[in-house]
Amino acid sequence: MRFADIRDQDSALEIFKRAVARDKVPHAYLFEGPPGVGKNIAARALAMILNCDEPGDDSCGVCVNCRKIIGDVHPDVRFLGLPEGKRRIPIEMVRNVQGWMEIRPHEGKAKVLVIDPADLLTEQAANALLKTLEEPRAGSLIILISDHASSLLPTIRSRCQSVRFGALDESTVVDLLLEKGLDKKESAVVAALCSGSMERAARYTGEDLAERMQAVTALLRSASDNTPQNAMAIAAALRGDRDETLAVLELMLQVLDELMWLRSSPSDETVAQSAIVRFFGDLLEDLAQRGSPRRMAQYIAAVYKAITAMTRNNMNPQLAVEGMVMAMRGRTSGGEAWGRIGAR
Ligand SMILES: [Zn+2]
Known part of the structure; x- marks a missing residue:
């Protein structure tokens, strides 16, 4: 939980360390970047160094303040997140912490409020937060965390110092x-x-991976060797489970992405060393070595289209997968519904 535990985010850490050393920590940060790269851990590490009894280049990790922040029981540090079963962070949650933000730190040296994911604040909640951002109390810090920072209100973005986190x-x-x-x-x-x-x-990770890998392999195989009935069978097996179908399609996108990359790499050796190719065996090796970039692009477009059809247009998963395999094989007419999506 200390800066020392954060991997591959040197430029972000450099910004924090410099701000802390010069005592020039802004009143609000926006941590943006892909999910699962350490933004939340960095927020905690920052709260620790600001409240640590013996801070240096990093927090000590063992004083009372540090330990309470690690244990999530420090009275001056709060993490706001999505409440269970809710899709957005409601205004009441923001109102609840506003009074708390205005009083002086109780045990530590700095009040730190972390909101993750900040892009899921309702509009009213975001507007309420704006007030706190506009009139910050000295020595307090608000950290907004987002994987989709562009969807935050511009008025909120402009009041935060943005820090980018990479993959x-x-x-x-x-x-x-x-x-x-x-x-x-x-x-x-x-x-x-x-x-x-x-x-x-x-x-x-977990038990699902092997099964999903098999589904991806079977779909790719039926697209490449003209056996659409296999695709129909897989689609039927996935039917009714929208999330599972989406998980398989997302996995397929990642696999195709890797294949595109392998295609652009010059040596067969790279292909042979690819963990994905090794995992999938012959089929992918074949595709990686012989599939034309145009075909790969066609595959990727078809998968994207299926995902969009399911997520935005609420298409039945079975129809989406069937249409996808048809499109991968170069047939655009994969059923009436698919044709409509294609026309959008
Ligand atoms: Zn400490």
Whole structure:
């Protein structure tokens, strides 16, 4: 939970360390960047160094203030998140902390309020927060965290100092997954798939991965060797479970992304070393070595379209998958509903 525990975010840490050393911490930060790269941990680490009894280049991690912040029981540090079962952060939650923000720190040195994910504040909640951002109390800090910072109100964005967080290195993800108890082969394939995000990695770990991988393989195979009936069977098997179908399609996108990258790399050796290709075996090796970039792009477009059809237009998962396989095979007319989506 200290700065020392945060990986691959050197430029963000540099900003914090300089601000702390010069006693020039702004009253509000906006941490933006992909999910699962350490933004929330960095917020806690920052709250720690600001309240630590013996701060240096980093917090000590062992004083009473540090330990209370780690244990989430410090009276001067609060984390606001999505309440269980809710899709947005309601205005009451913001109102509840506003009075608290205005009083002096109780035990520590700085009041720190963290809102994660800030893009899920309701509009009223965001407007209420604006008031606190406009009239900050000296020595208090608000940290807004978002994977989709562009959807925050411009008036909120403009009152925060933005700090960008980047994706984690693949090797870092492997290390973190090994620490979580995954084996080497699994860690390598998940790291290759998750684009440097531990949140995405979490979606791929667990028992579901092997099954989803099989579904992806079967879909790719039926698209490439003209056996659409297989695709229909898979679609039927996934039917009724929208989330599971979306998970399979997202996995498929990541796999195709990796294949595109492999296609652009010059050596067969790179292909052979790819954790994903090794995991999927012959089919992907074949696609990686012989699939034309145009075909890969066609595949990727088809998967995107299916995901959009399901998420934005609420299309039945089975129809979406069937239409996707047709589109991958170069047939645009994959059923009436699919045709309508295609025309949008
Ligand atoms: Zn400390």
